Amino acid sequence: MTRKQRRLAIIGSCGLVLAVAAGLVLFAMRDSIVFFHGPTDVVEKSIQAGTRFRLGGLVKEGSVVRQGQTVTFEVTDMNRNIPVTYTGILPDLFREGQGVVTEGVLQAGGLFKADSVLARHDENYMPREVADSLKKQGHWQPPGSKPQS
Amino acid sequence: MLVEIAHFALAMALGLSLVQMVIPVWGVRRNDIALARVGEPAAISVFVLLLFAFGVLMYAYAVSDFSVQNVAENSHSAKPMIYKLTGTWGNHEGSMLLWVLIMALFGALVALARTSLPDRLRAGTLAAQASVTVAFLLFILFTSNPFNRLDPAPPEGNDLNPLLQDLGLAIHPPLLYVGYVGFSITYAFAIAALIDGRIDAVWARAVRPWTLVAWIFLTLGISMGSYWAYYELGWGGWWFWDPVENASLMPWLAGTALIHSTIVMEKRDSLKVWTILLAILTFSLSLLGTFLVRSGVLTSVHTFATDPSRGLFILIILMLFIGGSLALFAWRAPMLRQGGLFAPVSREGALVINNLFLAAACATVFIGTLYPLALEGLTGAKISVGPPFFNATFLPLLIPLLLLLPFGQSMAWKRGDLLGTAQRLAVAIGIGILATIGIFATTYGGPVAAPLGIGLGVFLISSALWDLGERIIGRASGARAIWSRAVGLPRSAYGSALAHAGVGVTVIGIAATAWATEDIAVMKPGDRMTNGRTAIVLQQVFPRTGPNFRELVGRFRIEIDGKERGDIESTKRTFITRNNMQTTEAGIRTFGVSQVYVSLGEIQPDGSVGVRMYTKPLMLLIWIGSLIMGLGGALSITDRRFRVATPAKARSPKGPQGSTGGPSPQPAE
Numbered sequence: 001m002t003r004k005q006r007r008l009a010i011i012g013s014c015g016l017v018l019a020v021a022a023g024l025v026l027f028a029m030r031d032s033i034v035f036f037h038g039p040t041d042v043v044e045k046s047i048q049a050g051t052r053f054r055l056g057g058l059v060k061e062g063s064v065v066r067q068g069q070t071v072t073f074e075v076t077d078m079n080r081n082i083p084v085t086y087t088g089i090l091p092d093l094f095r096e097g098q099g100v101v102t103e104g105v106l107q108a109g110g111l112f113k114a115d116s117v118l119a120r121h122d123e124n125y126m127p128r129e130v131a132d133s134l135k136k137q138g139h140w141q142p143p144g145s146k147p148q149s
Numbered sequence: 150m151l152v153e154i155a156h157f158a159l160a161m162a163l164g165l166s167l168v169q170m171v172i173p174v175w176g177v178r179r180n181d182i183a184l185a186r187v188g189e190p191a192a193i194s195v196f197v198l199l200l201f202a203f204g205v206l207m208y209a210y211a212v213s214d215f216s217v218q219n220v221a222e223n224s225h226s227a228k229p230m231i232y233k234l235t236g237t238w239g240n241h242e243g244s245m246l247l248w249v250l251i252m253a254l255f256g257a258l259v260a261l262a263r264t265s266l267p268d269r270l271r272a273g274t275l276a277a278q279a280s281v282t283v284a285f286l287l288f289i290l291f292t293s294n295p296f297n298r299l300d301p302a303p304p305e306g307n308d309l310n311p312l313l314q315d316l317g318l319a320i321h322p323p324l325l326y327v328g329y330v331g332f333s334i335t336y337a338f339a340i341a342a343l344i345d346g347r348i349d350a351v352w353a354r355a356v357r358p359w360t361l362v363a364w365i366f367l368t369l370g371i372s373m374g375s376y377w378a379y380y381e382l383g384w385g386g387w388w389f390w391d392p393v394e395n396a397s398l399m400p401w402l403a404g405t406a407l408i409h410s411t412i413v414m415e416k417r418d419s420l421k422v423w424t425i426l427l428a429i430l431t432f433s434l435s436l437l438g439t440f441l442v443r444s445g446v447l448t449s450v451h452t453f454a455t456d457p458s459r460g461l462f463i464l465i466i467l468m469l470f471i472g473g474s475l476a477l478f479a480w481r482a483p484m485l486r487q488g489g490l491f492a493p494v495s496r497e498g499a500l501v502i503n504n505l506f507l508a509a510a511c512a513t514v515f516i517g518t519l520y521p522l523a524l525e526g527l528t529g530a531k532i533s534v535g536p537p538f539f540n541a542t543f544l545p546l547l548i549p550l551l552l553l554l555p556f557g558q559s560m561a562w563k564r565g566d567l568l569g570t571a572q573r574l575a576v577a578i579g580i581g582i583l584a585t586i587g588i589f590a591t592t593y594g595g596p597v598a599a600p601l602g603i604g605l606g607v608f609l610i611s612s613a614l615w616d617l618g619e620r621i622i623g624r625a626s627g628a629r630a631i632w633s634r635a636v637g638l639p640r641s642a643y644g645s646a647l648a649h650a651g652v653g654v655t656v657i658g659i660a661a662t663a664w665a666t667e668d669i670a671v672m673k674p675g676d677r678m679t680n681g682r683t684a685i686v687l688q689q690v691f692p693r694t695g696p697n698f699r700e701l702v703g704r705f706r707i708e709i710d711g712k713e714r715g716d717i718e719s720t721k722r723t724f725i726t727r728n729n730m731q732t733t734e735a736g737i738r739t740f741g742v743s744q745v746y747v748s749l750g751e752i753q754p755d756g757s758v759g760v761r762m763y764t765k766p767l768m769l770l771i772w773i774g775s776l777i778m779g780l781g782g783a784l785s786i787t788d789r790r791f792r793v794a795t796p797a798k799a800r801s802p803k804g805p806q807g808s809t810g811g812p813s814p815q816p817a818e
Contacts, residue, residue, distance in 0.1 A: 009493040014505055017546075021509035024542040025516055032537030035530065054533055066751075068671060069759070088669055089750030089759045092383075092721070092731040103533075132531075 034103060039080040042106070049108040055082060056101040064096055075100060075112070086114040152217055155205035156296040162198040162253070163286040165191050169256070169279035173272035174344075182268055188275035189260035195282065196257035199250045206246060206295050207237045216302035219243060219295045225308035225726045227697040235319040236309045241443065241459075242295035244322060248439070249285045251323075251330040255359075256282065259334060266355055273341025274334070281333050284466045292459045308697065308726040317377030325370030325397060329435040331363025332404060336432035339425045340474060343481040348425065353415035356428070358791045360411060364404045365782040371397050372775035383733030383748040385667065385763040387771060390539045395518040396438030402511035403431040406504045408782075413497045416562060420501070422482050427504070429478060433471040434511075440467045441518075495565040499557025506550035513542040551605055551656065555612030558649060559619075577615045581608025595664060602660020609653030617646040641788040648781025655774025658742075661767035669750075673757045683745055683764050684708045685717070690758055698722045700734070703749050703758060707738055714740070719747045719760075742769040 036054040037047065047053065055075055063074035063081075071090060074081040084102055094100060094117060104114035169191035176184030206219070210233045215221040223240040224233055238247040256278045259271065266274075289295070338356045342348040374397070379387045388394065410424045444460030491497045517534045524530055555577060560570050571578070585604030592600065620642060621635045666680045672687045685705040693700050700722040707714045719736035723729050735748040743766045750759025 006492060010498075010501065013493065013502065017502075017505045017509050021513055021542070021546060024545055025513055028538045028541035029520075032535070032541055034533045034535065036533060037531075054531075066753070069669060089748075089761055092733055 036101075038077045039075055039082045040077055042082055042112075043080045047106060049106050049110075052103075052105050054101055054103045055084065055112050055114070056099070057082075059094065059096050059098055059100050061096045075102065082112050083110070084112045084114050086117055088117075090117055151205050152209060152214075152296050152298070155202040156294070158198040158202045158205075159286065159290060159294075159296070162195045162202070162249075163283065163290065165195045165198070166279045166282045166286060169195065170276050170283055173276045177269050177272050177345075185268060185272040188272055188279070192253070192256035192260040192275050192279070195279075196250075196253040199246070199253045202296075203237070203246055203250045206243060207234060210234060210237045213306065214302075215304070215306050216298055216300070217295075218297040218299045221299055221303050221306045223309050224306040225697055226305060227726065228308065228314065229696055231316070231319065232309065232314045235316075236313070238322050239309050239313045239318050242289070242293045244326075245285065245289050245293050245443075246295055247323065248326055248330060249282055249289065251326050252278070252282050252285065252333055255331060255334045259337075259359075267351065269345055270338070270341055270352065270355065273344055274337045277337035277340035277344075278333060281337070281470065284469065288459075288462050288466065292462050308724065311698070311722065311724045311727055311730055311732045312381060315377065315381055317373065317381060321370060321374045321377050323370075324366050324373055328363050328365075328367025328370045328404075329397075329400065329438065331359065331366060332400060332428075332432040332435050334359045335363065335407065335428040336474070339428035340477065342425060342485075343477050346481060346484050348421050348485050350415050350418055353411045353424070354790065357408070357411045357415065358786050360404065360408050360428075361782050361786050364401075364408055365779045365786075367397070367401050367404060368775055368782070369779045371401060372772050372779075376772050380735055380737055380746075381732075383735045383761075385665070385735075385746050385748070385761070385765070387662070387768070390517075390534075390536045392518050393442055395514050396441045399511050399514050399518070400431050400434040400438060402507050402514065403427060403434050406507040406511070407431050409500045409503050409507075413500050417491065417497050419491060419497060420504075421485055423504070425482065425485070426478060427508075429471075429474045433474070434515075436467050436470060440464060492564050494560075494567055496557065496560045496562045498565065499553065499560050502553060503550065503557060506546055506553075510543055510546040510550070513546065514539070517542065548605070551609060551652065554649060554652070555609060555616070558613065558645070559616040573619065574612050574615070577608055577612035580611040581605065584608075592664070599660050599663040602663070603657050606653040606655075606657035606660060609656060610650045613646045613650040613653065617642065639788050639790070641785040641790075644781045644783070644785030644788070646781070647784060648778045651774045651777030651779075651781055653774070654770050654777055655772075658767055658770030658772075658774055661770065662765070664766045665768070666762075666764045668762045670760055670762075671753060671757050672760045678760065678762050680762065680764060682710050683762075684711075685745070685747060685760075685762055687758075687760065688716075690756070693720075695722070697726045698724045701749070701752065701758075703736075703747075703760065705736065705747055705760075707745055709740070714738075717745065717747050719749045721749045721752075739769065742767050742773065744768050 034052060034054055036056060037045070039055070039057050041047070042055065057075040057077045060074040060076040060081055063072075063076075065072045069089075070085060070087045072083060072085045073096075074083050076082075084104075086102065086104075101118040102112070102114035103116045103118070104112055106112050169188045172191070173185045173188035176182070176187065206217075208214075209217045209220050210224055211230070213220065213224060213226045213233065215224075219240060219242050223243075224236050228236070236243075238244045256275060259266075259274055259278065262271075335356055338352065338359070342352055371394075374394070375387050378389070379385065407424065407427045410420050410427055413420045414424045440460075440463045444463050517538050521532050521534050524532060555574055556567070556570050559573055560566075581604045584607040585600045588600040588603055589597070620638055622631055623634065668678055668680050670676070670678050672678065674687050674689050677684055677686045685707055688704045688706055690701065690703050693702050700720040702718055702720045705717045705719070707717055715738060717736035717738045720734045722732045722734060724732070733748050735746055737747075738745050743764070746763040746765055748761050750761060752758050
């Protein structure tokens, strides 16, 4: 191979791999990205049934009902509530009045069918999305009685 | 008093780091060797001072000195001693102190290294390294001082996040930090080379052991973090594509590329500019990881505290070092003498492909991790980029890389022969295909990904061993000739074969996760849960009290194929010292390299308990493979050519076939 051909081969293969990588990223961006919405967003932006997203807020006090492995509860941002159903074992820190993020699909009747309830790491920890969405609704209180810093 | 002295030692370390940063550069400028070498004692002193400061903090934790704010906020007198000690770095301030301590350790090691580094390179490297230390010491002293006092001292501490009260905290962060920070040395070497305007095979040979050390520790640190998450979080997952995990994966990918590109630079005096850029990028990604984790941009167990001033400070450090080094690169890189081009089909060509795929994979992780942050900053929309994204981007880039790996490994330098290489690998390819077909046939109806992935892993292992075997046996005949070839083969040849086989082992472990099962049930004592050959029987549920927690224990009997195989205990802990925070301690029992994993869910009002049972066939191979990779890296470091970093001697006349010269006759690597 001449010098020119070698250079072309190397540059060509670099370009090819990068193009494939870019294509994969763009393709995956379209299909596998999940948006986060608070309950007010869900109602006001009238998100369509069948949409997959993350729903976050507080677990409404007194709304948790257990039936065997299935749990129903309401996620609230103190403005709107969205009913959620989930089958499985809840994370350790799932409690009424505490922040929660769930991922699932909105059903036709307005019920949110969650397939995962995200685990949290610390009793003071509030998912950032939830904190922001509460701030937006004007119900934000700094978490915990023991700030860590 | 001791605490105040330690605080003073921090300030002293800052002053000496400034000396280490400025004086050697000045000395090099003036061609004054004595002045240029001031960096060496300075680096050692900085390390000693920081070691003292760290020791004092650890002592304060050991004796539960709650007059120190940091201890009061993160420890508790009832905590077991081991967690008191490891709690030293289980918080923001302490972990930053550990970070600079390790950074100073690397500086001191460069100062002490017996290898004959050129004086100018050593001076420049120490100065560049010191600049990073200075920035982080300023950060600690101004925003995250671990030695603040509380007056009056509280009678009892706040205790540590229970998730961190685990042996994992003793192992994972120090390993990971040595990895992260270790790349600061390659960064410093790159900066020194750019300032000096000279870069050659000597540079590559000097940098390579440091890169390997950092890479080994990063590999082990990531792998131990993954195992920790696996057993501690009670969800049975081993990798979550969480941004914090990605923050450590990115420097690992870049670092892996760097290890390979320095080989090309060392052997073929080529890829210089790219290697320098990669050295800069690798540490930049380490810094980015620190920023993401420490600034509170992301929330996770790693983010101990969120304080906007800290985030801003780290962002400034980040921009200074990444921006500064890239600007220096743009300015100076064109002055570096470029190496020659080479044939695409050759060992060096294969290593370029390795770099290309690793860099592309790293870029997809980078986009997936930062795109949500950027989007939120720009439009306010909140998205999450999770496993589906990475499975669709990262895996398609990684699989061709792994398929090509054995070809590159057994290809000759300069001019390779694709067909010949394929012929040499025929046996390994055959073994891989046979493994795939065999497993596919025996598990017919199961997931297809598992046999394919295992076939790939088997191919990687068998080709690494086959290649090594061929190098040893080759055309030699007789035991003595084989023995002498085995001894004569450089250690790095064994190292790379081992590391590549380790990749294969990990691939098998990952592929086998397709067979993992998960079952959920509400159980009462006496109930049985079965999946395939594995069954568990809940025997009893009882409360128990630990040093700083209460726990509810579920004891299960495991049966495999109807035979009793011992007990498993899963517990749900409530930490009284920490607002009644609950954690799940999964019960795990290992059979060979497979595991049965049982975790407790909620206790129902009627006394029954939610239980998850996972079976994890071949699961441990994921981490065993990474240990093998680390071992391979360690073996490579012991290669004798790194012990004396002088230019390789000219070829000895009785070298193996071939006559085209080149810096090294060894086909190995």
